[in-house]
Structures are given as structure tokens and as C-alpha cells.
Amino acid sequence: MIQHHTFDFLKELVENNNREWFQANKERYDAARENVIEFTAxxxxxxxxxxxxxxAGLDSKKCVMRIYRDIRFSKNKTPYKNNFGVSIPTRGLKLGGAEYYLHITPDSSFIAGGYWMPEAGHLKSIRQEIDYNGHDLKKIIDEPEFIKLFGKFREQDQLKSVPRDYSTDNENIDLLKLKSFIAQHYLTNKELIKENSAETVAAICSRIYPLNVFLNNAIA
Known part of the structure; x- marks a missing residue:
């Protein structure tokens, strides 16, 4: 489970996002990160x-993302993220493709899955799979329990124009115009600090699994 002290650290980091405070609280950060690593394992x-x-042998440390922000090209110069991000890949750490992503931050944590902003080659393959077998994707995303957990899949960020090689009258045009293919469910602090919180998150991911299979099959 995620410990109270992890959320407490992140709450205070929001109010004290500077190197001096962070260095003075480095032990608290290390303890929070270790908690997230153990939860991820x-x-x-x-x-x-x-x-x-x-x-099954995936190193949980490699799944927990850095808390340090790259501020070189950002107007926001705060040096640290106010969250712990956890990426669990389904095709290995370097292959790209569908994944599960856990975002831990006070009062706005969530679990997500799918493929965010696919690279050009993968996006082309996913669109081709939707064009050929869109009914398979619709069967997943239009299932009542899926909608209850993740909302309306089609309401993600879309292209303003029709993608090349497709026409406006394509029966799957709303899916073909998507830039990302993500299912996301918000988690409360209370859910994550329970003893069985990992089981709760895994159960939600089981509903994302068919979507990830569809996406990975498209780019295989």
C-alpha cells in the first residue's frame, strides 16, 4: 500500500518546491520513493x-520515474514533479507500445493504460487495425463496465482534420482521429492507503488489458 508519509511528503513538496527544502527533506523523499518501489514490485x-x-522479473526501480523535472525548455522552473509516476511496459522497457501507468499524487492519483501519443509508425499501424477490425475495439470500449470505469474513450484529444488515407464517411472515423488511446481511472488517497490497494489497482488494470492487447497486436 501507499503509506501516509508518502502523501504527506508530496503535499509539502507542492508548497516547498525548491532545492533547499528538498535537500533538507531528502530522507523523507528516499522513504517515499522506496514505498512506491515496493508497491510497484x-x-x-x-x-x-x-x-x-x-x-514477472521486471525491476520495479526502473519502473518508477525520476522526480526531477527537465526545466530547460519549460516556463515552469520548479525543479521537482509533485508526483511519483510508475510506468509498467507490456513489451519490455525499450520496445514501446501499450503500457500501464500509475500516477501517485495527493487527491489526484490515477491508473491508466493504453498508448499515449504513439510514434508515427505505430500510429499508422493502430489506425490500420482500427480500419480493418474496428468492431473489436468498439466491443472493448463500449462495454458498460469499461465506460463506468474510464468514461467515453472517443472523447480524447482528436485531430481536427481527417487523417491521411481515410475519408470522413469511414464508420470508425472518430477512433481514427484519436491522437492517443488511453483508459484512465482516478484513485482516492483512501483507496491507495488500504492494505489491499495493489489488488484494487490490478483489478482495474484487468479491464484495461483487452485494450492493450488490441494495441500491441496492431504494432506487432
Missing amino acids: ELIKLMHKIDPGID
Whole structure:
């Protein structure tokens, strides 16, 4: 489970996002990061049973993203993220493709899956799969429980124009215009600090799994 002290650290970081405070609280950061690493290790074991594409031996440390922000090209010069991000890939760390992503931050945590902003080659392949087998994707995203958990899949960011090689009267044009293919569900602090919180997150991911299979099959 995610410990109270992890959320407490992140809450205070929002109010004190500077190097002096961070260095003075480095031990608290290390403890919070270790908590997230341990939680991720537990989640990976559960997720492997749901999605065989996830390596059961995946190093949880490599899944937890850096808290340090790249501020070189950003107007926001605060040096640290106010969250812990966890990326669990389904095709290995360097292959790209569908993944599961856990975002831990006070009062705005969420679990997501799918493929965010696919590279050009993968996007072309996904669109081709939608064109050929859009009914398979619709069966996943229009399932009542999927909509209840993740909302309306089609309401993600779309192209303003029709993508090249497709026409406006294509029956799947609303899906073909998508820039990303993401399912996202918000989690409360209370859900994450429970003893069985990893099981709760894994159960939600089990509903994302068919979407990830569809996307990975498209780019295989």
C-alpha cells in the first residue's frame, strides 16, 4: 500500500518546491520513493498474472520515474514533479507500445493504460487495425463496465482534420482521429492507503488489458 508519509511528503513538496527544502527533506523523499518501489514490485507480480506481456522479473526501480523535472525548455522552473509516476511496459522497457501507468499524487492519483501519443509508425499501424477490425475495439470500449470505469474513450484529444488515407464517411472515423488511446481511472488517497490497494489497482488494470492487447497486436 501507499503509506501516509508518502502523501504527506508530496503535499509539502507542492508548497516547498525548491532545492533547499528538498535537500533538507531528502530522507523523507528516499522513504517515499522506496514505498512506491515496493508497491510497484507487488503490483508487477499481480499484473503478470493478468497480462503475460509484463515481465514477472521486471525491476520495479526502473519502473518508477525520476522526480526531477527537465526545466530547460519549460516556463515552469520548479525543479521537482509533485508526483511519483510508475510506468509498467507490456513489451519490455525499450520496445514501446501499450503500457500501464500509475500516477501517485495527493487527491489526484490515477491508473491508466493504453498508448499515449504513439510514434508515427505505430500510429499508422493502430489506425490500420482500427480500419480493418474496428468492431473489436468498439466491443472493448463500449462495454458498460469499461465506460463506468474510464468514461467515453472517443472523447480524447482528436485531430481536427481527417487523417491521411481515410475519408470522413469511414464508420470508425472518430477512433481514427484519436491522437492517443488511453483508459484512465482516478484513485482516492483512501483507496491507495488500504492494505489491499495493489489488488484494487490490478483489478482495474484487468479491464484495461483487452485494450492493450488490441494495441500491441496492431504494432506487432
